[in-house]
Amino acid sequence: MPRVLIADKLSPAAVDIFKNRGVDFDIKTGLAKDELIAVIGDYDGIAIRSGAKLDKDVIAAATNLKVIARAGIGVDNVDIPAATAKGVVVMNTPFGNSITTAEHAIAMMFALARQIPAADASTQQGKWEKNRFMGVELYAKTLGLIGAGNIGGIVADRANGLKMKVIAYDPFLSPERAIEMGVEKVELEDLLARADVITLHTPLTDKTRNILSAENLAKTKKGVLIVNCARGGLVDETALRELLDNGHVAGAGFDVFVTEPAKENPLFGSDKVVATPHLGASTNEAQENVALQVAEQVSDFLLTGAVTNALNSPSITAEEAPKLKPFVALAEKIGAFAGQMVDFGINSIDIAYEGQVAQLNVKPMTSAALAGVLRPMLAEINMVSAPAVAKDRGIVVSESRQDDSPIYDSLMRVTITTEKGVRAFAGTVIGGAPRIVEVKGMELDAAFAPAMLYVNNLDKPGFIGALGTILAEAGVNIATFNLGRVAAEEDAIALVGVDQAPADTVLAQIQALPHVKEARALTF
Secondary structure, eight states, rough: EEEEOOOOOHHHHHHHHHHHHTTTEEOOOSSSSSHHHHHHOOOOOEEOOOSOEEEEEHHHTOOOOEEESSSSSOOOTTHHHHHTTTTEEOOOOOTTTTTEEEEEEEHHHHHHHHTTTHHHHHHHHHHOOOTOOOOOOOTTTTEEOOOOOOSHHHHHHHHHHHTEEEEOOOOOOOHHHHHHEEEEEOHHHHHHHHHHEEOOOOOOTTTTTTTTTTHHHSOTTTTEEEEEETTSBBBBBBHHHHHHHHTTTEEEEEOOOOSOOSOOOTEEEEEEEEEEEOOOOHHHHHHHHHHHHEEEEEEEEHHOOOOOOSSSSOOOOOHHHHHHHHHHHHHHHHHHHHHOOOOSSSEEEEEEEEGGGGGSOOOOOHHHHHHHTHHHHHHTTTTTTTHHHHTTOOOOEEEEESSSOOOEEEEEEEEEETTTEEEEEEEEEOOOOOOOEEEEEEEEEEEEEEEEEEEEOOOTTTTTHHHHHHHHTTTTOEEEEEESSSSTTEEEEEEEEEEEEOHHHHHHHHHHHHEEEEEEEOOO
């Protein structure tokens, strides 16, 4: 009988699912790291919320662990690379908290607009300071959404009901989907200048960290209200406090913080701040939904091998796994390549299958490719949620199949159409390993490496030497070097596997080389 450790509090109904499905379990909540390390080796699965921290040391001690299941969407308390390296499937419940979190953001907006917490404290002290608390109406105000996915879409719907004007910044939001949502799609600069209220609904990634930096906060409209019920680290808290103190920002409602539990914070102590202890998902309904989902997912996985809402493993049946596994890996890597090469809003994604791969079940491959494309902006996306997220953003996804492939036994091509044009990338599987074989219509043959450098240039003498010199001087060792070109002195690409990811300053040097059109650092 499989054993599961319930390391954070789950509802009794979820516990009953384990019991009824014949899964043995222990409830041990609030374990310190050393206590968790001491016991985790006894379990096949672990069910957690945000409390238990499964870092690389804990996962290293998990000698029998097969699955980690997070009741909720955020998995920043799980070292996913360490789990993947150990062969542990990591699952979450992507949509169980959406309405609850959206409602909390709306509640924060009202609390700030009418100064409800401060007015409540004053009134209960018997002060009756009616003239002190002059609020503002939300009616006819402009709400700026940073992130217009599932939760952002719900907030937009509620805000439209309040007769607010809703504008949204989201690189993945198509113009068609924006119309469906009743929002105006704008660039970040426009949002900062126009919004009376700004709410954040995006995961924390390298691209979104400090998206409201000191510089961007200074560009906001005087008197703006800022609400963050998404992730700590999206806003420069110190810079925000300065703008609160000098009156540029009228109020801030924060449910999440850079450091949690937040015992102290630059925002604390200001009467213009409404702070809650990460309550976005804290309703009875949401807790019940995600707990039931996670119990079902863990039971299904341990008893039948079914994989649902996996962040690091394809959702495929046991019968399909041997044939699909290398192609799912190829799809994810080609998608990741494409996603890191796109800077503009995506209108459509087409995945074409040629040759023998076209005869297989391509749905898991398409989902893996979508997850790869979207992950640079949406870190917590997975194969199961990727199609829904793409649809939610109005991205048109299509598949095509062709029985024959002119060169390879199997070929997979991902074509992305953005607001600025079209980019296509193709790959194949050779000896069980994924390889990239076409970029920008140019043929090459390169294995994927954890860190890679992509350079698009005119094929002129001296380029390779100059590139090698820059990398050598920066201490970046070249592991592999692959080239493709249209013809001599025409468009060319270099795809370089490196042992150390090049810094931004190194990329700038490469970009400044004569005839270089584009230089990017890629990770896989």
